[in-house]
Amino acid sequence: MSLVKVTIDEIEVEVEAGTTILNAARKIGGNVVPPAMCYYSKLEGSGGKCRTCLVKVAQGSAKDPRPMPKLVPSCRTVVQNGMVVQNITSPEVMEARKAITEFLLINHPLDCPVCDQAGECSLQDLSYAHGLADTQTIEERRTFAPIDIGDKIKLHMNRCILCYRCVMVADQLTDQRVHGVLGRGDHCEISTYITKAVDNDFSGNMIDVCPVGALTDKTFRFKSRVWFTKPFDAHRDCPKCSGKVVLWMKGEEILRVTGRKDKYGELEVFICNDCRFEHKEDKDWEVEGPRKIERHSVIGQNHYEK
Amino acid sequence: MAEQILLKSLEVPGLAGFDIYRKLGGYASVEKALKNFTPDEVTAEVKKSGLRGRGGAGFPTGMKWGFIDKSTDYPRYFVCNFDESEPGTFKDRHIGQLNPHQLIEGMILGSYALGARTSYIYIRGELFYVLKIIEKAIAEAYSNGFLGENILGSGYSLDLYCHPGAGAYICGEETALIESLEGKRGNPRIKPPFPAIVGLYDCPTVVNNVETIAVLPWIINHGADAYAAIGIGNSKGTKLISACGHINKPGIYEIELGLPVEEFIYSEKYCGGIRNGNKLKAVVAGGSSVPILPADLILKTAKGEPRLMSYESLAEGDFETGTMLGSGGFIVMDETTCMVKNLLTFARFYHHESCGQCSPCREGTGWIEKILQRIENGQGTMKDIDLLVSISKHIEGNTICPLGDAAAWPVASAVRHFRQEFEDHVKLQRCPLSK
Ligand SMILES: Cc1cc2nc3c(=O)[nH]c(=O)nc-3n(C[C@H](O)[C@H](O)[C@H](O)COP(=O)(O)O)c2cc1C
Ligand code: SF4
Numbered sequence: 001m002s003l004v005k006v007t008i009d010e011i012e013v014e015v016e017a018g019t020t021i022l023n024a025a026r027k028i029g030g031n032v033v034p035p036a037m038c039y040y041s042k043l044e045g046s047g048g049k050c051r052t053c054l055v056k057v058a059q060g061s062a063k064d065p066r067p068m069p070k071l072v073p074s075c076r077t078v079v080q081n082g083m084v085v086q087n088i089t090s091p092e093v094m095e096a097r098k099a100i101t102e103f104l105l106i107n108h109p110l111d112c113p114v115c116d117q118a119g120e121c122s123l124q125d126l127s128y129a130h131g132l133a134d135t136q137t138i139e140e141r142r143t144f145a146p147i148d149i150g151d152k153i154k155l156h157m158n159r160c161i162l163c164y165r166c167v168m169v170a171d172q173l174t175d176q177r178v179h180g181v182l183g184r185g186d187h188c189e190i191s192t193y194i195t196k197a198v199d200n201d202f203s204g205n206m207i208d209v210c211p212v213g214a215l216t217d218k219t220f221r222f223k224s225r226v227w228f229t230k231p232f233d234a235h236r237d238c239p240k241c242s243g244k245v246v247l248w249m250k251g252e253e254i255l256r257v258t259g260r261k262d263k264y265g266e267l268e269v270f271i272c273n274d275c276r277f278e279h280k281e282d283k284d285w286e287v288e289g290p291r292k293i294e295r296h297s298v299i300g301q302n303h304y305e306k
Numbered sequence: 307m308a309e310q311i312l313l314k315s316l317e318v319p320g321l322a323g324f325d326i327y328r329k330l331g332g333y334a335s336v337e338k339a340l341k342n343f344t345p346d347e348v349t350a351e352v353k354k355s356g357l358r359g360r361g362g363a364g365f366p367t368g369m370k371w372g373f374i375d376k377s378t379d380y381p382r383y384f385v386c387n388f389d390e391s392e393p394g395t396f397k398d399r400h401i402g403q404l405n406p407h408q409l410i411e412g413m414i415l416g417s418y419a420l421g422a423r424t425s426y427i428y429i430r431g432e433l434f435y436v437l438k439i440i441e442k443a444i445a446e447a448y449s450n451g452f453l454g455e456n457i458l459g460s461g462y463s464l465d466l467y468c469h470p471g472a473g474a475y476i477c478g479e480e481t482a483l484i485e486s487l488e489g490k491r492g493n494p495r496i497k498p499p500f501p502a503i504v505g506l507y508d509c510p511t512v513v514n515n516v517e518t519i520a521v522l523p524w525i526i527n528h529g530a531d532a533y534a535a536i537g538i539g540n541s542k543g544t545k546l547i548s549a550c551g552h553i554n555k556p557g558i559y560e561i562e563l564g565l566p567v568e569e570f571i572y573s574e575k576y577c578g579g580i581r582n583g584n585k586l587k588a589v590v591a592g593g594s595s596v597p598i599l600p601a602d603l604i605l606k607t608a609k610g611e612p613r614l615m616s617y618e619s620l621a622e623g624d625f626e627t628g629t630m631l632g633s634g635g636f637i638v639m640d641e642t643t644c645m646v647k648n649l650l651t652f653a654r655f656y657h658h659e660s661c662g663q664c665s666p667c668r669e670g671t672g673w674i675e676k677i678l679q680r681i682e683n684g685q686g687t688m689k690d691i692d693l694l695v696s697i698s699k700h701i702e703g704n705t706i707c708p709l710g711d712a713a714a715w716p717v718a719s720a721v722r723h724f725r726q727e728f729e730d731h732v733k734l735q736r737c738p739l740s741k
């Protein structure tokens with residue numbers, strides 16, 4: 001693999017040819033990393049939709065230094081040797097990000113107080129960083145009634161940002177996709193195929209990839225705010241998946257089991273529904289130790305860092 | 307009227323049937339091309355003619371064909387975009403309905419030039435009756451040896467299908483069209499890669515508009531130079547304009563590019579002036595997506611030169627004082643038209659047709675519609691007017707496909723040129739034009 005040099009917010013980094021701007025920025029780390037609400041490195045074809053990761057390409061490459069005419073989605077734009085990218089150093093990018101955040105919120109119910117995702121929600125994180133203090137909308141929001149998709153998963157369509165990640169999980173991880181996107185525009189909804197329920201060994205991963213509280217774990221619903229639970233890495237011998245999970249405990253009780261997420265909120269590996277929903281006893285798991293959560297919203301304040 | 311390339315024989319009864327079409331010289335270009343031209347020579351001829359895409363963007367057709375890599379063994383596809391759904395645009399339907407063989411003849415030429423063995427006409431679902439006409443014409447072309455195996459003994463074979471969409475404006479965007487043709491949800495793809503590299507079934511693909519394809523036979527029959535002699539500057543040839551609104555003679559006209567806009571609106575040959583002797587107020591020159599212009603700026607450029615019906619002249623002054631030729635949907639509005647209401651109609655359309663993939667367009671189009679509804683109802687505020695501009699600015703350029711831009715431009719231009727009217731709605735708390 002040949003290496004190319006790219007500069008992001010005045011920091012130079014060397015990455016393999018074919019790397020996207022977003023992943024080059026992740027290699028640098030810190031606050032030059034654009035927020036990503038739809039891209040998911042483990043899901044093929046993801047990204048490009050939410051537009052929160054837009055950046056400015058001030059110089060296309062060493063060979064062709066012309067800037068790109070529009071902001072580009074960093075998750076889907078491949079770096080060129082000598083490319084110069086501006087993220088947080090570009091006022092234009094910051095303005096666009098603020099606008100995108102506003103767009104994502106105009107139909108969002110803002111029901112964080114009763115949403116299980118609160119505290120570990122990418123949209124909350126994004127709003128803290130780029131949201132307006134005030135609202136410019138007085139319009140009614142579009143609403144849907146919450147529905148069950150399968151006996152373990154709840155869908156609150158009102159909260160969905162249409163990142164398509166759950167559809168890709170179903171498409172790429174499970175052998176039969178039974179749900180997808182119906183309708184157009186802001187009438188779009190995630191739905192199952194007529195009367196089919198989402199029911200297969202890996203469907204629970206939809207909950208973990210969902211950046212917001214649109215898909216939540218019915219076995220954990222309303223049990224506790226996530227910041228009152230303590231995450232522990234644990235594993236078990238599972239015939240279906242790696243068995244490597246995070247247990248979310250309150251006292252001695254395992255309230256929830258999820259996959260292990262990295263600092264960008266992405267699962268390290270997908271886990272099966274057996275591990276996720278059916279094993280909530282102490283004896284089921286080999287606990288490895290407390291898990292450090294590196295996120296900037298409230299869940300990160302869970303005192304496992306010094 | 308100028309040279310008639312597309313509308314010439316449309317009045318001939320029975321033109322949609324193979325025999326009459328053939329008698330009038332139909333399919334001669336296929337005979338000529340398969341016998342005398344290599345595929346690359348056909349491409350070169352189209353390049354030389356200066357033909358530009360008639361679907362809206364005006365991209366040079368020959369150059370687009372030139373992006374196709376013919377050195378690989380991958381199949382290549384030629385696709386006709388017959389999704390025509392832009393408000394104000396109704397020219398392609400006319401060709402498909404009355405002269406389907408001209409489109410098929412063009413499809414054969416384009417397919418031959420690109421080396422496509424299978425080609426598709428993707429037609430808007432609502433035009434089901436046109437689909438029937440085209441399917442019948444395709445069957446006739448097969449039985450007369452112009453489609454199928456070994457056409458005219460040349461060794462070149464081509465299968466042509468006409469495929470109906472389900473009636474979505476977004477499926478006119480070429481990558482959404484390709485997705486839909488593949489049997490998927492019609493979501494535009496994220497580009498790059500462009501269809502010339504990764505198109506239908508991941509193979510190199512060219513998508514062209516109906517009108518673009520329908521002029522190919524004339525270009526091959528009469529030569530690129532004859533075509534390039536028509537028109538003005540980089541706007542070669544003729545263009546179909548579907549004219550509607552408050553004019554005396556709405557309809558479909560074939561004009562030579564370069565015709566003064568004033569002549570087009572007022573002469574008896576074309577639109578025949580404004581109805582009831584009213585005053586011209588505004589024109590949307592190229593389908594609902596392009597910026598609206600007030601009467602003075604559509605008749606003359608900001609520099610005071612007469613505005614012409616050409617890609618360059620209509621774009622003169624950029625979006626500050628100019629617009630675009632677009633798809634040729636020419637919507638004329640007289641003094642009785644409310645600019646807010648008109649914009650609301652457009653906004654409702656884009657809101658309804660957004661595919662919903664990317665957040666600025668999905669959320670912004672609905673928001674714009676709701677604000678406009680409020681202003682039209684007399685419940686708007688001055689702040690709403692600025693908000694409209696800022697929303698349109700935040701959609702423009704930040705979306706996956708140009709539908710977002712198409713929703714934003716009409717808003718920005720209407721407020722730019724008719725701000726007073728928006729403010730009057732707010733001040734009077736009603737539409738000043740409604741009695
Ligand atoms: C939302 C949207 C709708 C479109 N609809 C059409 C259409 O109905 N017909 C068409 O020919 N082109 C349409 N286009 C343009 C096509 O994407 C494409 O540029 C065109 O078919 C290319 O053909 P041409 O080069 O012959 O103009 C549309 C584009 C967008 C963004
Ligand atoms: S339900 Fe969640 S994962 Fe699925 S599209 Fe909506 S936000 Fe994305």
Ligand code: SF4
Binds near residue numbers: 493660662663706
């Ligand atoms: S701009 Fe609108 S129509 Fe185009 S991809 Fe985005 S949401 Fe879909």
Ligand code: FES
Binds near residue numbers: 047075
């Ligand atoms: S993360 Fe790049 S567009 Fe959503």
